[in-house]
Amino acid sequence: MRYDIVIIGGAIVGSSVAYYLREEGFTGSIALIERDPQFSQAATTLSLASIRQQFSIPENIRLSQFTLKLFRQLKETFGADADIGFREGGYLILAGEAGLRILKANHEAQIAEGADIVLEDAGQLARRFSWLSTEGISAGAYGRGGEGWFDAHALLMLFRKALRERRIDFITASATGITRQGSRVTGVALDNGETLEAGIIVNAAGPNAGKVAALAGL
Ligand SMILES: Cc1cc2nc3c(=O)[nH]c(=O)nc-3n(C[C@H](O)[C@H](O)[C@H](O)COP(=O)(O)OP(=O)(O)OC[C@H]3O[C@@H](n4cnc5c(N)ncnc54)[C@H](O)[C@@H]3O)c2cc1C
Incomplete structure (x- = not known):
């Protein structure tokens, strides 16, 4: 053959x-x-x-965005019965003082690719997530859309x-x-x-x- x-x-x-x-x-x-x-x-x-947009290099972010587009067009692509149970829920990636520079650099790369990620300080995080202890946390990056599990x-x-x-x-x-x-x-x-x-x-x-x-x- x-x-x-x-x-x-x-x-x-x-x-x-x-x-x-x-x-x-x-x-x-x-x-x-x-x-x-x-x-x-x-x-x-x-x-x-799980699928996320929170990567550090454009290539990985674009791969995820390609897949996200497929998820959003799943039924058009694979038929009306197609269902992968996609549930959107953002990743929350936290950094202390030592990791803050990297978290900010990653966030800039994500924003440049159009990903819907917010970077918030400890006070903002505490208001968004009442269950979160922000002790030792300088900032966190949270996916408002385009992330989740399936x-x-x-x-x-x-x-x-x-x-x-x-x-x-x-x-x-x-x-x-x-x-x-x-x-x-x-x-x-x-x-x-x-x-x-x-x-x-x-x-x-x-x-x-x-x-x-x-x-x-x-
Ligand atoms: C615990 C865990 C959690 C993960 N979580 C995530 C996540 O949340 N999100 C995410 O995006 N990724 C996640 N990943 C990574 C993701 O699962 C992989 O990147 C992806 O599934 C790789 O797909 P693949 O087809 O390359 O490999 P695989 O799914 O491993 O497929 C390889 C296939 O090749 C076959 N094969 C191997 N050798 C031969 C051979 N000699 N002859 C014939 N067949 C062969 C195997 O049987 C297998 O079916 C996770 C991985 C692990 C292990």
Whole structure:
């Protein structure tokens, strides 16, 4: 079997890579390899499944904003039944005197990207959160919108379901080897004895990505 793109790991990163390849108009063949289609050990399903805008670099903030837009358009994207139980609730990140400079710098980066985060001093925080002891707190950054939590397994299943209509071959197997010709990867060996020829391999193996890279000698 030959595929233009072989994706190793079918959880949120692998499945969304396959999904957006099709959304962007890629018409070549795609195989999505997953060793555990129940996702019992995937970071995706074991995560806390929260989304925040409070990062320190623009790239991370933009990734979250891209995902937030998807959450807000979930039903238009995946159908009227689509529901990931998204509940908006802001992160509250606190700093004492020592962390104040970093908190302010992060806040400036977030505001520059249009994130709805407020920076408040201890007095303002005490008025907003009556339960909060502000002893030792200089300031806090709070997400007024665009942050919260959701059902990551449900989100993953929406991507996987959408992929079934997009000509993706789902392969249940473990990738156990990667072949190379010089600096190019050429194929993936599976634990069922098959080998897939590959134009491009995407390593979406999550915490196992280092081991998968090592299969290619990287
Ligand atoms: C405790 C915890 C809490 C977290 N909380 C959050 C949070 O609140 N918000 C947030 O955004 N992120 C959170 N994260 C991070 C987030 O879960 C990960 O960034 C994200 O799920 C990574 O997705 P992934 O698809 O890359 O990896 P995974 O979900 O781990 O998927 C990798 C997949 O690759 C498969 N695989 C691995 N090796 C092979 C192989 N050789 N052959 C075939 N298949 C293979 C695995 O079976 C797995 O299904 C958290 C993570 C953890 C662990």
